[in-house]
Amino acid sequence: MSQTMTGAEIVLKALKDQGVEVIFGYPGGAVLPIYDEIFKQNAIQHVLVRHEQGAAHAAEGYARSTGKPGVLLVTSGPGATNAVTGLQDALMDSIPIICISGQVGSFLIGTDAFQEADTVGITRPCTKHNWLVKDANDLAKAMHQAFQVATTGRPGPVLVDIPKNVQMSPGVYVPARESRRKSYNPQTRGDLSDIKKAVELIERAERPIFYTGGGVINSGPNATRLLREFARATGFPVTSTLMGLGAYPASDKQWLGMLGMHGSYEANLAMHGCDVMINIGARFDDRITGRLDAFSPGSKKIHIDIDPSSINKTVRADVGIVGDCAVALEDMLRIWKSGGSKSQKNAVKDWWRQIESWRAVDCFRYAPSETTIKPQYALQRLQAAIEKKDFYITTEVGQHQMWAAQFLKFEEPNRWMTSGGLGTMGYGVPAAVGVQMAHPKSLVIDVAGEASFLMTMQEMSTAVQYRLPIKIFILNNERLGMVRQWQQLLHGERYSSSYSEALPDFVKLAEAFGCKGVRAEKPEELDGAIAEMLAYDGPVIFDCLVERHENCFPMIPSGKAHNEMLLGEADTEGAIDAAGAMLV
Amino acid sequence: MSVMQKPETIERHTMAVLVDNESGVLARIIGLFSGRGYNIESLTVAEVDHNEHLSRITIVTTGSPMVIEQIKALLSKIVPVHKVVDITVAGPSVERELALIKVRSTGEKRVEALRLNEAFRGRIMDTTLESFVFELTGDPGKIDAFVELMRPLGLVDVARTGVAAIARGPEGM
Numbered sequence: 001m002s003q004t005m006t007g008a009e010i011v012l013k014a015l016k017d018q019g020v021e022v023i024f025g026y027p028g029g030a031v032l033p034i035y036d037e038i039f040k041q042n043a044i045q046h047v048l049v050r051h052e053q054g055a056a057h058a059a060e061g062y063a064r065s066t067g068k069p070g071v072l073l074v075t076s077g078p079g080a081t082n083a084v085t086g087l088q089d090a091l092m093d094s095i096p097i098i099c100i101s102g103q104v105g106s107f108l109i110g111t112d113a114f115q116e117a118d119t120v121g122i123t124r125p126c127t128k129h130n131w132l133v134k135d136a137n138d139l140a141k142a143m144h145q146a147f148q149v150a151t152t153g154r155p156g157p158v159l160v161d162i163p164k165n166v167q168m169s170p171g172v173y174v175p176a177r178e179s180r181r182k183s184y185n186p187q188t189r190g191d192l193s194d195i196k197k198a199v200e201l202i203e204r205a206e207r208p209i210f211y212t213g214g215g216v217i218n219s220g221p222n223a224t225r226l227l228r229e230f231a232r233a234t235g236f237p238v239t240s241t242l243m244g245l246g247a248y249p250a251s252d253k254q255w256l257g258m259l260g261m262h263g264s265y266e267a268n269l270a271m272h273g274c275d276v277m278i279n280i281g282a283r284f285d286d287r288i289t290g291r292l293d294a295f296s297p298g299s300k301k302i303h304i305d306i307d308p309s310s311i312n313k314t315v316r317a318d319v320g321i322v323g324d325c326a327v328a329l330e331d332m333l334r335i336w337k338s339g340g341s342k343s344q345k346n347a348v349k350d351w352w353r354q355i356e357s358w359r360a361v362d363c364f365r366y367a368p369s370e371t372t373i374k375p376q377y378a379l380q381r382l383q384a385a386i387e388k389k390d391f392y393i394t395t396e397v398g399q400h401q402m403w404a405a406q407f408l409k410f411e412e413p414n415r416w417m418t419s420g421g422l423g424t425m426g427y428g429v430p431a432a433v434g435v436q437m438a439h440p441k442s443l444v445i446d447v448a449g450e451a452s453f454l455m456t457m458q459e460m461s462t463a464v465q466y467r468l469p470i471k472i473f474i475l476n477n478e479r480l481g482m483v484r485q486w487q488q489l490l491h492g493e494r495y496s497s498s499y500s501e502a503l504p505d506f507v508k509l510a511e512a513f514g515c516k517g518v519r520a521e522k523p524e525e526l527d528g529a530i531a532e533m534l535a536y537d538g539p540v541i542f543d544c545l546v547e548r549h550e551n552c553f554p555m556i557p558s559g560k561a562h563n564e565m566l567l568g569e570a571d572t573e574g575a576i577d578a579a580g581a582m583l584v
Numbered sequence: 585m586s587v588m589q590k591p592e593t594i595e596r597h598t599m600a601v602l603v604d605n606e607s608g609v610l611a612r613i614i615g616l617f618s619g620r621g622y623n624i625e626s627l628t629v630a631e632v633d634h635n636e637h638l639s640r641i642t643i644v645t646t647g648s649p650m651v652i653e654q655i656k657a658l659l660s661k662i663v664p665v666h667k668v669v670d671i672t673v674a675g676p677s678v679e680r681e682l683a684l685i686k687v688r689s690t691g692e693k694r695v696e697a698l699r700l701n702e703a704f705r706g707r708i709m710d711t712t713l714e715s716f717v718f719e720l721t722g723d724p725g726k727i728d729a730f731v732e733l734m735r736p737l738g739l740v741d742v743a744r745t746g747v748a749a750i751a752r753g754p755e756g757m
Contacts, residue, residue, distance in 0.1 A: 183664055
């Protein structure tokens with residue numbers, strides 16, 4: 001049954017039919033008809049952000065923490081261009097978000113009209129797909145296809161650009177089932193003969209490792225359950241990328257911690273020395289592999305990825321399986337069980353002995369201090385205070401992000417929201433807004449650096465308006481810490497522009513926003529201050545003044561292999577050569 | 585060899601891509617190549633099914649085997665793309681290109697240009713007392729050769745369509 005309604009009504013109906021409950025947005029001239037429809041209904045809640053980049057990250061936070069798509073609504077021109085960073089962020093991290101943008105009237109397109117920008121042109125490389133809808137009769141189809149494309153296959157951002165006159169024109173509404181796109185059919189089931197080959201390799205493996213990524217989390221709770229079951233059935237060690245934290249419980253004895261540039265010593269050496277690598281939903285990112293021609297030189301590589309272009313992109317897979325992680329894991333487990341497969345018990349036991357010796361190095365150790373708060377110590381105390389709570393963590397980008405990944409423990413997926421691929425400073429505050437909207441009763445903490453926080457701190461105002469009790473835990477070193485670390489190691493300690501000479505008083509800033517401000521300067525103040533933050537029923541900015549020159553270790557220097565990890569300051573002398581400096 | 589870093593052989597491949605003929609589709613294809621630094625040697629496009637609004641794009645590209653594999657996977661991911669076939673590996677194929685070549689000369693040179701055009705089985709599409717426009721079809725190598733021969737004989741302009749390619753035999757793409 002087709003119905004005729006205005007374009008703006010079509011947008012709202014499509015959102016409702018897709019099960020959308022919350023959208024993040026900012027009004028402007030070219031989306032007023034849609035905002036008028038939002039005003040007339042109650043089913044969908046609109047959250048007014050303070051900048052369109054915030055809308056995109058909030059939608060990402062909502063999506064990552066729920067597994068459902070996030071939606072944002074922005075106006076033409078600057079509204080759309082401000083959202084671009086969030087779209088690219090979602091593209092890199094495979095997060096399903098739908099951006100609806102207003103556009104100048106279709107009769108004005110191409111005339112340099114007020115707030116006109118070639119939005120589909122600008123966003124073409126930073127979305128999975130985008131649409132410029134010039135006829136209200138095509139709008140419902142585009143809206144439903146947008147959800148289909150964003151949420152299926154490798155998830156990602158999409159954008160629907162709607163000229164203002166189309167929002168006001170009558171058009172026919174078609175439901176989702178009549179809107180599917182013939183040319184778009186991502187493969188979800190991996191080839192069975194490849195899966196059998198993978199199982200054979202796994203059976204023969206003597207030094208195996210599971211290397212898991214964000215794909216396991218994107219695939220949904222089934223993938224997490226099956227990964228845990230398969231890991232238990234084989235007894236193999238498990239490591240994960242930054243994006244995949246939580247898919248495997250951090251408290252489990254088979255867990256090696258995160259791998260990569262600032263990952264654990266045991267995880268990276270196990271990757272380097274393994275004979276069979278089982279990559280599930282990770283993409284051999286350059287922060288993971290380090291020097292490509294020295295990456296895990298002796299291993300057979302199994303690579304499961306829903307995106308065919310991820311396989312054999314930088315690292316050649318011996319067995320490449322194009323498919324959804326959950327489906328592939330289910331097939332693998334079935335074949336494993338039905339064939340009565342067993343792992344090489346003795347060899348794997350030796351392998352574990354080797355791994356335990358690496359683990360004994362205790363790579364995350366740091367020099368404690370009684371006078372200044374070490375950032376690692378602050379996170380350990382935070383972890384101790386929240387570990388029994390129902391918590392979600394977002395982060396900004398930099399040293400604090402790596403320390404959070406090292407020191408906070410995730411037992412479940414969808415609890416850890418961080419900008420991995422794009423490395424977007426300013427991600428964490430708006431992402432926390434999105435997470436808290438989805439989980440109003442849970443504890444949501446943005447582990448931040450003071451520099452990142454300043455990039456999107458205006459969203460504190462959003463948090464206050466919607467009574468979102470997000471906690472911003474700033475590890476304040478008054479430096480762009482990761483930049484400073486690289487300048488120390490690579491650029492002769494010339495700290496070019498990595499010191500913020502002027503910083504606001506974050507406690508007063510919190511109060512100005514209508515939040516609570518808490519400060520901790522000494523280690524002994526920390527526990528009390530954290531308790532104060534957690535006890536407050538409202539948004540808090542926590543200014544934790546930490547050691548200013550702490551470096552993040554362990555670290556694989558750029559241009560080096562996994563077995564050339566630096567464990568601490570003593571290892572850093574001349575560790576990075578000029579070729580490595582280019583790869584930073 | 586599990587890792588790509590040593591220089592690999594560069595191959596030339598021709599791909600046929602069936603797409604929905606909609607606004608922006610060509611920009612998506614070209615953006616993929618320019619954004620990732622891949623080469624386009626030639627690209628041709630025209631609607632081939634007016635009822636279904638399907639266009640066929642023929643792309644000639646060069647790259648290492650790993651890059652060629654990437655290009656095929658990335659093209660297949662583009663939403664309005666229905667099908668991608670690597671004509672070069674799919675089996676024997678026919679590759680043809682059309683060129684219009686303008687030559688301006690008189691006397692012996694003019695006679696020689698005309699003679700060579702006949703030898704290449706070109707057609708004369710336009711003539712004045714001092715010029716010809718030849719139409720030539722063939723594989724790109726033949727057209728290259730003809731253009732080189734025309735250079736000393738008063739070559740003025742060349743317009744080439746780029747390669748259109750199709751598999752030999754009864755099967756569709």
